[in-house]
Amino acid sequence: MQDGQGKSFATMLSPIRAGQHTLRNRVIMGSMHTRLEAEPDSIAKQIAFYAERARGEAAILVTGGFSPNAEGMFDPEGPRIDDLENARSLRPICESVQAEGSLLCAQLLHAGRYAKIEGCVAPSPIRAPINRYVPREMTDADIRQTIEDFANAAANAQAAGFDGVEIMGSEGYLLNEFTVTHTNKREDDWGGSVENRHRFPVEIVRAVRERCGPDFLVIYRISAADLVEDGAPAEEIAELARKIEAAGADILNTGIGWHEARVPTIAYQVPRGVWRKAAANVKAAVSIPVVASNRINTPELAEDILASGDADMISMARPFLADPHFVKKAREGHADEINTCIACNQACLDFIFSDRPVGCLVNPRAGRETEFRDTPTDTPQKVAVVGGGAAGLATASEAAMLGHDVTLFEAQDKLGGQLNLARAAPGKEEFNETLRYYGGQLQKHGVKLRLGQRASVDDLSGFDHVVISTGVTPRIPDLPGVDHPSVATYAEILAGDRVAGDTVAVMGAGGIGHDVAEFLVTETKAQSPDAFCETWGVDPNFAISGALAGDPLAPVQTRRKVVMLQRKASKPGAGLGVSTGWILRNALRKHGVEALGGVVYDRIDDAGLHILIDGEPKTIPADTIVLCTGQEPEQALAESLAAQGATVTMIGGAKEAAELDALRAIDEGVRLAQSL
Template identity: 80%
Template sequence: MSDRRGRTFEKLLSPIRAGVHDLRNRVIMGSMHTRLETEANGIERQVAFYRERAHGEAAVIVTGGFSPNAEGMFDPEGPRLDDPQQALSLKPICDAVHQEGSLICAQICHAGRYAKFEGCVAPSPIRAPINPYSPREMSEQDILHTIEDFAQAALNAQSAGFDGVEIMGSEGYLINEFTVTHTNKREDKWGGSADNRHRFAVEIVRAVRDRCGPDLLVIYRISAADLVEGGAPAEEIAALARKIEAAGADILNTGIGWHEARVPTIAYPVPRGAWRKAAANVKAAVSIPVVASNRINTPEVAEDILASGDADMVSMARPFLADPHFVKKVREGRAHEINTCIACNQACLDFIFSDRPASCLVNPRAGREMEFRDTPSETPKKVAIVGGGAAGMATAAEAARLGHAVTLFEAENRLGGQLNLARAAPGKHEFDETLRYYTAQMDRHGVTLRLGCRATADDLAGFDHVVIASGVTPRIPDIPGIDHPKVATYAEILCGAREAGQTVAIMGAGGIGHDVAEFLVTHPAEANENAAFFDTWGVDGQFRNAGALAGDPLAAVPAKRKVVMLQRKTSKVGQGLGISTGWILRNALRKHGVETLAGVVYQRIDDGGLHVLSNGETKVIAADTIVLCTGQEPVRTLVEALAARGISATMIGGAAEAAELDALRAIDEGVRLAQSL
C-alpha cells in the first residue's frame, strides 16, 4: 500500500489507437454480469451505472454478456442481442456513455455448455461439472447458424449505438469450448487439429467484421490460460491470436481460467497482477493491442504492467464497482483517494449467483446509483460517531462529504476495528486499502478524529445525532475449562497477542474459523508471492503448458501446523461460506491438511486438550492451543448511559447485530445512515 501522491502514471493515461478509434487512455472497464437488466427499471438503472463509469473516464466500457441467440443464454431470462428492436432499447445506455466521452462495446457471449437449461449446446456432448444439464452436440448447420447469429448480433449492437463488440472467446464458454481438446472431440472440420478447433472462432470474427465494416471496434477475448486439463498450450494460443488478428479483430483481451477450473483466478487469494505473463505471451504473437486482465486493482499494478511491455492496455471490471472514478482520480492526481477493490466477491459475484443485482462491499452505491444523492445536506448536523471500524468510518466519511460536522471517537489508537483482524488473514491484506481510502476521505472532508478516546456520555452531549458503531467482541462459551491457559480468542491470534502452538483445535467453523485456520497453516509468502501461489495451485508460471497447469491444483502442500476445526452444526463444514470463494478456502485448508469435525458437543477443556462428544463417542482433541471462533457479542456499553441522559443514538454494524465480521453490512448501513441524516 502506498500513498500515491505525486505519481503521474503516464503510461496508464496515454492514448492508444485501436482500429479506427483513438482511445483516451489504456483502461478498459471489463465485462461484468450485473443483472441490472432484470430489474423493472433496468434500462434506467443501467444508464445510471454505465454513465457513472464513463464519467470516471474509462476509455472503453464493455457491457455484461448478451447472447447471440436463444441457445446461448445463461438462463431462460438472460439478455439477448438477436432482436433488432430489443437492441435499440439499449440506445440510451450508449448515449449516456458517449456524453461522458467514453466508448462502449457490447459483449456477445454464447454460454455453450454452461447454459442453465435443457437443450444447451456444445461442440461435443460433454456435461460441464458445474452444470446439471448435458449439452447437445452441435451439427454443422447449428455451427453455421451460430456464426451468422454472432454477426447479426454485432450489427444489431452497432445499429443501437455501440461503438464495438467484444466476442467472448474465453472462460469456458462456447467459442472457448471449440478451441481445446478438453471439450472438443469432433472429427469433422470443426475439430481435431488446432486449425480445425480454431475455425469457429476465426469465422465468427471474420463474419462480424464483414457484416459491420471497419468502423466497429472488434475486441476478441482470448483464453490466455485455460487452467483445465486438455486446455491450450502457449503455441496454440499464440497461433489462435494471429488468426484472430488476421480475421479483423482490433484488440485482444485476455481471459484467465474456466469457470470449472480448480484454480482461483480473481478472488483475494490471487496475488495482484498474477496473470500478466499470460498476456505477455499473447502480446508477443501479434501487433494489435493486447489487454491484461484479472486482479489488477491499483494504478501502480496497472502502470507497471504497461510500462514493462507485458500488455498495451489493462482491463479492470470489479475495480470500477469499487470506484467508478478510478481513472479520473488518477488523472487529477488523487490516486490516493481511489476506493480499491478487495477481491472479496461478496456483493458482486455472490449476489449474481444468488439472483440479485451486483453491488460492491466497499461501495454500496454500485448498481444502486439511483438510490443515493450527492447534494450536500440542507440542514447540516453535528454528528458524533463512536467506533472507528468499517461501519463508523463509512458513516463518518459519507456524512462529512454531505456537509455534516463529524467527530469520530475510537478507543484504540488506530482506525479499523475488526478490519484489523480480517486483514491478518492470508490474502485479506487488501483491507489495508480500505483503511487507506477511508482515512483519505475523512481527512479530505474534515472529520475530527479522537483516537485513543473511549467516549463517555459526557463526551456525546451536545451533538445533534449520535451513532454507535462500537462493533463486537468475541463470545466466550460457557464450558468447563474455558479459562485454561491453552485457550485463546480469534482476536488474540489474529492481532498477534497470542502465538499458537504446533497443534491447534479451532472451536467454530464459520468464516472466522476458516480464516484463522488458513492463518495458522499458511506460510506468509503463500498469500503474497506469485511463485508460491502458482506452486500451491499447480499453475505453470510461464503459461507454456497445456492449460497452463504444472500439477494437480488439489495436491497437498506443507503446512505450518496441525489444525483441527470443529463445529456444533451437523451440516457440511464451510457450507455457509461465500458462494464464489468458499470452494477456494475449503480446498486451501484441505491441501494444508486441516481436519474438520461436525456435529460435536463441547464438554470441557483441560491439560489433555478439548474433550468433545462426536457420534455418541467421547474424543479428546489434543492441542497446544484452542482457539475460540464461537461468535461475537455486540459492544453496547454506552447505550444505557446515553438513554439515562436522554441522548438518542442509532446503532449500526456489529453493535446493532453481532454476526461474523460483516463488513458488507457495516459499510452499507453506514453509508445509508449518513445519507438519511
C-alpha cells in the first residue's frame, strides 16, 4: 500500500463496511453529468466509460443524476429513471462495472427550481438566479407524490441491477431547497420549523429503504455548506444527518455550495482540501460512513483526510476523468503515474453546459473511450516531435506508449512550453502536475529527449514522421510606441523576466489578459485554505448559517492598480469558460481591476497608453503596459521541411495560434499519435 516514493495510502486502500456491503477501499467515483446517455450507441459508450473506472478500482461508482419524474429533469433531454423498461436497458452497464469488482449506484436527482423546463417546481415560488423559469410551489399532494416517485425510481434502479442509489440532497436541488429558509418560505407541515423543513428528505430516504430492503445501498448527499444567505448552520446540518441515518441511509456523502453561490467550490482557484472540515462536522454527528468531497485530487491528500479522521471515505469525480486508474495506480505503487485533475473545468463542466458529452483536458479519452486504442502498433515508425509544450508532450508520450521510436526536441532547457506560463497564473500551479505526469510518461516509454536543442532541418532527416508542435509567440501589435520601455509581453511578465510597476494597463481581455491581471493583483499564487476563506467570506469552521462569514464580493486591497482593455465592444471576459469565467471576473472586481471594452488603441508614450473610447481620447497612465494581444504560430521549420518533401504534421499552437489552449493541444497530440 505504498508507492515507489515510500508514501503510504493504507487508510484509503483499506476496506470499509457500509450497510450490508464491504467495500474494497474507501474511494467513490462521484456523480458527474456525462451526456453519454444522449449519444448514439449510448449504452456501449457508458459501458466503456464506467467499466474503465471500475477497472481502476474505485469501490463505488455513482452515475450522473437520473430524475425520478418529469418535473425533476435538469433539462428537457435529461435522463429519467421513472420508467421500468427504460431502467432495465441499463443492466449491461451495471453488469460491466460489477464484473470489475466495483459497485454501481444510480444518483436520483430532482432539479427543483434549477430545472431548465417550464413547470419546474420548488417548495416556494422563488426563481433561482441561474434559471429564467419561476417554479410552481408544490402542493402537499405534489410532495407526497414526489416521495413515492423517489421510491419508485429506486426500485427501478434495483430492478435494473444497480447496487444502490445516491439521493441528491445538496447543491441547491429540490431536497436541499426544502431544508433551508433561503428557499423554503412555507407555513405548512413542510416548512417553518427545522423539523418540518427536514421532513421531505427524511421521508424520501425512509420510503426508499422500505421499498428496496436492507441489502440495497442507500447514499444520501447532504449539503455540508450551502454558501448562500439563510443557508443551514452546522447544528441544523448535524440534526439532518442524524435523521437521515435513522431513516435508513448507509452512507452520507457531502456536497459543498449551491450552484448559485458566489463562492467558487471546485475550480482551480479553490485550494485543495479546503472543505474537509465541513465533512468532519457531519462525521461528528453520525456513526455511518461520511464522505469528503470537492477539490481532492491526489492520493496523498485523500490519505491525509482519512487518516486524520475528518472523513471515512473520499469522493472524487473529475479526478476519475483525468485518470480512471487513480486507485489502482496508488495500490500498485505507481501513484507518481497518476494523471492529476487540474480543476480547469474546460472539458467537463463547460462541455456539459454547452450540451456536449463530458471530456477532460488532460485525458482526451474521457467520455470517448470507444474512439481510442491502447494496443501497440504493428508498424512502428521513427518519429520526431519538435516542441515540448502541451501538444508535443501529448504526442510524444502517446506515440511511444503505442510502440513508436520517438525523439522529442525542445529548444529550451526544460519541458512545458506555454504550460510554464500558464502555471504562473494564480491557481494554475496545478499544471505542475501535468508536467510531472508527462515527464514520467516520457521516461517510462523511452522517449529520447533533446533539451536545449533547437531542431534544424538536418537534425530531422531520417525520421519517418516529423511533428511540429513549436507553439506560439506573443503577437506585437502595429502601434506607435509599442517599443517603449514600459511595454512588456504577457510571456515576459508570467515568466518573471519583467516585473510590472504599480500602475498597469493590460491590452487584451481574453483568457490570457484575465490571467495576467489576476497574476498582477494577487500577491501569492497558491492561497492557503484560511486565506481563501477570508478572501471569499467563508466561515473556515463551517458553523454559521450557510457557512458565510462575509460578502463573497467584498473588495480586497491590492498594491497595484490594473486596467484591462479590449477592442471588442462586448463585455470583457465574455468568452471565458462558463464555470470559471465568473470566478475570474469577480476576483478581478474584488481587487479593483477596471475593465474597458470598445477601445481603439492610439499610441504609447511616457504618459501611458492613449486610447479612444466612444470616440473620446483618454490616456491610461501606466508604469507598465502588458501586451495580451494574441499569438503568432511558429511555422518556419515546418515550411522548410515540407519544401524538402518530409512527412510533416503541425499541431497545437504551431497549427493555429489560438488562446493558450492546452485542451486542443493535448487532444490533437493524442489523436495524431493514435493515427500514426
